[in-house]
Amino acid sequence: MKVSISKSVKNEKKYAQCVVMAKSAFGKSAYAKLCKPFGFEGEGKFFLQESRILVVCVDELESDCLRESGANIVRYFKGLPYEGVNVSIEGKIDNKKAYALLLGALCGEYECMSYKSKTKANALKEFVLVEQKTSLDSSIVTKAEIIAQSVNATRELINTIPQVATPKYLAKYAKGLSKELDKIECKILDESLLEKEKMGAFLAVNRASCNPPRLIHLSYKPKGATKRVVLVGKGLTYDCGGLSLKPADFMVTMKADKSGGCAVMEIVRAIARLGANVEVHSIVGAAENMIGGNAYKPDDVLYSREGKSIEVRNTDAEGRLVLADCLSYAQDLKPDILIDFATLTGACVVALGEYTSGIMGHNDKLKLEFEKIALDSGELMACLPFNRHLKKLIESKIADVCNVGSSRYGGAISAGLFLSEFIRDEYKDKWLHIDIAGPAYVEKEWDINPSGASGAGVRAGIEFILTQAVKG
Numbered sequence: 001m002k003v004s005i006s007k008s009v010k011n012e013k014k015y016a017q018c019v020v021m022a023k024s025a026f027g028k029s030a031y032a033k034l035c036k037p038f039g040f041e042g043e044g045k046f047f048l049q050e051s052r053i054l055v056v057c058v059d060e061l062e063s064d065c066l067r068e069s070g071a072n073i074v075r076y077f078k079g080l081p082y083e084g085v086n087v088s089i090e091g092k093i094d095n096k097k098a099y100a101l102l103l104g105a106l107c108g109e110y111e112c113m114s115y116k117s118k119t120k121a122n123a124l125k126e127f128v129l130v131e132q133k134t135s136l137d138s139s140i141v142t143k144a145e146i147i148a149q150s151v152n153a154t155r156e157l158i159n160t161i162p163q164v165a166t167p168k169y170l171a172k173y174a175k176g177l178s179k180e181l182d183k184i185e186c187k188i189l190d191e192s193l194l195e196k197e198k199m200g201a202f203l204a205v206n207r208a209s210c211n212p213p214r215l216i217h218l219s220y221k222p223k224g225a226t227k228r229v230v231l232v233g234k235g236l237t238y239d240c241g242g243l244s245l246k247p248a249d250f251m252v253t254m255k256a257d258k259s260g261g262c263a264v265m266e267i268v269r270a271i272a273r274l275g276a277n278v279e280v281h282s283i284v285g286a287a288e289n290m291i292g293g294n295a296y297k298p299d300d301v302l303y304s305r306e307g308k309s310i311e312v313r314n315t316d317a318e319g320r321l322v323l324a325d326c327l328s329y330a331q332d333l334k335p336d337i338l339i340d341f342a343t344l345t346g347a348c349v350v351a352l353g354e355y356t357s358g359i360m361g362h363n364d365k366l367k368l369e370f371e372k373i374a375l376d377s378g379e380l381m382a383c384l385p386f387n388r389h390l391k392k393l394i395e396s397k398i399a400d401v402c403n404v405g406s407s408r409y410g411g412a413i414s415a416g417l418f419l420s421e422f423i424r425d426e427y428k429d430k431w432l433h434i435d436i437a438g439p440a441y442v443e444k445e446w447d448i449n450p451s452g453a454s455g456a457g458v459r460a461g462i463e464f465i466l467t468q469a470v471k472g
C-alpha cells in the first residue's frame, strides 16, 4: 500500500472516503445527520455504505489517537473491494499528526500471513491524506515508509517459526541487509570466533542446541558522524528454558525471544536509509536455549568475556548470560551511548503490564530522555529504578555473581543489575537496558499492532538515534 499527501480528493471510482474527527466535534458535524438514522452517535467508527464514507471518531485529534486510527482505517478496508481511500481530518493538523496517521496506516497493514495457505488479497492500494489548509512536509511520507518498513520487517522476522529462524538464519538476514545497502557492513562471529573471544557465558547457553550460535555485528558508519551509538539485542531464536525447563504453556511464544536482536538490526537499516549522521552498530547475540546431555546446568560456573565468573542457578535466565558477553564486545567499540533491547524477564511484564517496556540504567537523565522520546514515538515505556538492596540479591557464594536473584520480587530490576555487572565504570552512565518482554509479542491486536510480534523498540530506538544526530 502506498501512502501520500494530496491537496485534492482522488476521485477514482473504486475509492472510499474517510473522515477523522474528535468525538466532541461529531454532534455538530455534517455527518451527525447522515449517521443518526443508523444509531451512530460518535463512538468509534461507522461506514456510510451509500456514500462510501467511513466516519472515524477519536478521543482527541492528537498523535496517539491519529496513529491508531490510521491503523484502524486500513484494517477496516482490508477485505473490502475499495482500491484506495481518501482520508481527511476535521480540524487542525500539523506534520507531527499527519506523520502519526501515515505511520499508523502503514504499520496497521501488516499481518503475518506466511503460514496460511490462503493469502488475503488486500485491495487497498493507496491511502491518501487529503489536506488543503496546511502545507505538509512531503518528507514525512518517506520517513513513515522507512520506519514502517523496518517495523514490519522486524515483526515478520520475529514471527518466523523457530524451525526456520535459527541463529544462522538471523546471520543470513543480516548479510542480506548489508547486501541491500552498501552503507551497512556485516561481520559474523561463529562458534570458533566466540571461543576465541572467550564468550563462555554466551557459548554455554547454546551448548545443547544442534543449531550453532552466531554473534551478528552490523554497522553503519557515515563520514563525519558526531556520535557512536551501539545497540545490543537478545537474539534467542528459541528459549525452552534449558534444564530449568519452562512449563508447556510458558514455552509457547518463545520464538519471540529474539525480538531485541531483530529490532536492533532493523534500527540500523532504518538509520542508514534515513542517512542520519550518527554511527550505529548493532550486536545480536543469536543462540538457542535447549536441553540435552551436554546442556549447561544449574550449579555450573561460567566464565564471561569480561572475566567475571557466573554461578548458574537457573538456566532459564539465559538472556542475561548471552547479553553479558555481547555487552562486553560492544564496549570495545567505545560507544558514546550503549543500549540493549531484550525480552529479558516475565517480571517486567508483571510490573508494567504487557504493553509497556521497562527502561533501566544508572543515568537518570538519559533514562528520562529515552522515555520521553519513546512515548512521543508511540511506544509505551517506563523507567524502573535500580537500588542497592536488590543488587545484593544477585550475590553468589561461590562465584562473582549469580544469574538469578535470591528473591522472586523485583525480577526485572535484578536482571538489569546483573547486566550492570558487565558494564565497565566508564560506560555505566552511557548505558540503558530496555526490557521489551511485554510488548514485543502480544497474542491479540492492540494499538497499531497485529496479534503476534509488534516490533517493540524499533520506533523508539530510531527516534532516539535521530535526536543524537541533531545534537551533534
Ligand code: BES
Residues within 6 Å of the ligand: 239, 257, 314, 316, 317, 318, 319, 343, 344, 345, 346, 347, 349, 404, 405, 411, 437, 438
Ligand atoms: N525469555 C524469558 C523472559 C520472557 C518471559 C520474555 C515472558 C517474554 C515473555 C527469559 O529468558 C526468562 O525465562 N526469564 C525468567 C528469569 C527467571 C528464571 C529469573 C523469567 O522471567 O521467569
Ligand code: ZN
Residues within 6 Å of the ligand: 239, 241, 315, 316, 317, 318, 319
Ligand atoms: Zn529464559
Ligand code: ZN
Residues within 6 Å of the ligand: 236, 239, 257, 316, 318, 319, 343, 344
Ligand atoms: Zn529468554
